[in-house]
Amino acid sequence: MSVDTLALEAALDVVLSRSTGISMLLVSTGDGRSVAHRCFNSLDPRRLSAMSSSFLTLGETLSRELGLSTADYVTMSTSQGSMVLVRVAAGRPYTLAALGHADTSLAILLYAARDAAGRIGLLL
Template structure:
């Protein structure tokens, strides 16, 4: 993974991701990346490439934010993607610099539960970034 900002407590961030995965039964992946798409921390129950996912996740969230502005709406708080095999929520974490949190839910996890867990995790990890 990429090198996190010097002010990021990597151990505390990894611990927080572990806690979110352990208490949120429906989440199978969490990924924190910089606004330029570099992975700094992740947890996954599946074998995934965090570097590739970081770049794509950040681009998808940025596209959602850009679309929101073009529509004359306020800044997008999050974007979602839903499939028959699961859903993903991408949340901007506005710390000292912007980060992206990606949360992947199982097929049987409701989007509302996933969104709540992702927004809660973003608020918790914001303090660590």
């Protein structure tokens, strides 16, 4: 199945224009390959795609082991910013990673990630 990368990047641009505290949005396949990204830093999307997909899968696996329902998202927070990883509802598994600045609240970051996942899910 072919993915329209330009349409995905345009959808990511819309989310970024609405959320000034977000510095990166990254879409990856379930097996960790980069599909589309928007980033204000010089980060390697290929490496980040592999790690993001693995981190979300680990969170989902841990959730199942604990007898919980499927994980809706996984977060990582540091003094320099936070990252939210969500699974994108599409025909096959995709991961969306959203990186926020240190002063961006986790709620704003999560809202932006879910908004982006909904927008790009329609395109995948």
